[in-house]
Amino acid sequence: MRETSIFDNGAALSGAEADALFDASFAGARSVLLAVSGGPDSTALLALAAEWAGTGEARPALFVATVDHGLRAQSSVEAASVAALSARFGLPHGRLFAPIDGALPGVEARARDARYAALCRHAADLGADAFATAHTLDDQAETVLMRLAAGSGPGGLAAMRPSALKGDLIHLRPFLDIPKARLLACLRERGLGWAEDDMNGDRRFARARLRAARRTLAREGLTARRLGRLARRLARVEDALEEATAQAAAEHLRVEGARCVIGPAAAALPDEIRLRLLGQAIERAGGGRMRLERLERLAGRVFCEPSGVGTLAGARVAWNSGGTVVVAPAPPRRAHGARTSAEL
Numbered sequence: 230m231r232e233t234s235i236f237d238n239g240a241a242l243s244g245a246e247a248d249a250l251f252d253a254s255f256a257g258a259r260s261v262l263l264a265v266s267g268g269p270d271s272t273a274l275l276a277l278a279a280e281w282a283g284t285g286e287a288r289p290a291l292f293v294a295t296v297d298h299g300l301r302a303q304s305s306v307e308a309a310s311v312a313a314l315s316a317r318f319g320l321p322h323g324r325l326f327a328p329i330d331g332a333l334p335g336v337e338a339r340a341r342d343a344r345y346a347a348l349c350r351h352a353a354d355l356g357a358d359a360f361a362t363a364h365t366l367d368d369q370a371e372t373v374l375m376r377l378a379a380g381s382g383p384g385g386l387a388a389m390r391p392s393a394l395k396g397d398l399i400h401l402r403p404f405l406d407i408p409k410a411r412l413l414a415c416l417r418e419r420g421l422g423w424a425e426d427d428m429n430g431d432r433r434f435a436r437a438r439l440r441a442a443r444r445t446l447a448r449e450g451l452t453a454r455r456l457g458r459l460a461r462r463l464a465r466v467e468d469a470l471e472e473a474t475a476q477a478a479a480e481h482l483r484v485e486g487a488r489c490v491i492g493p494a495a496a497a498l499p500d501e502i503r504l505r506l507l508g509q510a511i512e513r514a515g516g517g518r519m520r521l522e523r524l525e526r527l528a529g530r531v532f533c534e535p536s537g538v539g540t541l542a543g544a545r546v547a548w549n550s551g552g553t554v555v556v557a558p559a560p561p562r563r564a565h566g567a568r569t570s571a572e573l
Contacts, residue, residue: 241414254403267307270363279318370453493552515544
């Protein structure tokens with residue numbers, strides 16, 4: 230029998246459903262900055278959150294911001310439309326400039342980083358303790374697929390969380406279990422228009438290609454709902470593994486200034502916990518980014534070879550036959566032909 234859910238259709242969210250979403254997502258927040266680009270999802274976030282905030286007591290103050298990367302000529306018009314809609318709901322609006330060069334590679338990742346940085350700065354200036362984005366179940370499904378294609382582990386496949394710490398702020402995603410179709414229905418029901426970003430359909434970007442393949446994937450069972458469920462299950466797994474790793478670190482990881490020492494008793498830990506413990510030590514000592522497959526390769530040496538030395542993500546990892554692993558900052562790389570002071 231096919232599963233059913235109140236979120237499983239394309240009808241507009243009822244008032245009770247919207248209230249339940251925001252009651253749960255915004256609980257405990259004093260003030261929330263809504264990130265609104267003018268697209269359909271974020272326009273629905275603005276409208277539904279404003280309606281919710283205006284119908285109850287002791288609800289957080291809401292602010293609205295539009296981040297302009299300067300990538301499209303129409304961005305100023307879209308920001309003005311969001312400002313007008315915000316004023317209609319009685320909410321203050323800010324236009325945040327975060328320009329990036331669209332000609333350089335990695336434009337999506339750079340835009341995302343710049344956007345979040347601008348939102349966090351503006352939220353801090355406003356005294357807000359949280360900001361909200363309008364990521365939907367469709368976005369979550371695409372994120373799972375992208376991370377699967379990139380070879381992510383459980384942490385990556387857990388994808389986006391309904392709430393997550395972003396510095397001193399909480400990043401809220403109230404629509405993460407809601408299909409985009411339901412938000413579109415909410416806008417049509419209210420007679421609200423929205424802007425369409427041409428980049429969303431640009432096949433140069435992986436997310437757009439996956440979006441175009443959604444119908445084919447759904448016919449094979451990879452529906453947005455099932456991918457969203459996978460993310461929730463892996464989030465549970467990730468939380469359990471992180472807790473187990475924290476316990477292992479308390480017992481087996483010793484921090485000595487800039488270096489970390491993993492004791493020999495860690496060899497009895499499950500492989501995944503040992504891997505994470507090593508990764509935690511490397512992150513502390515080196516501070517660089519590491520790919521999971523490179524960490525796995527190094528862990529294979531550390532826990533299988535009797536002794537040796539390796540480097541990863543700015544850290545030097547040395548282990549001996551007694552089972553002790555020492556992780557310290559790697560010495561700076563020297564230019565070709567140059568000699569370090571120890572060699573002179």
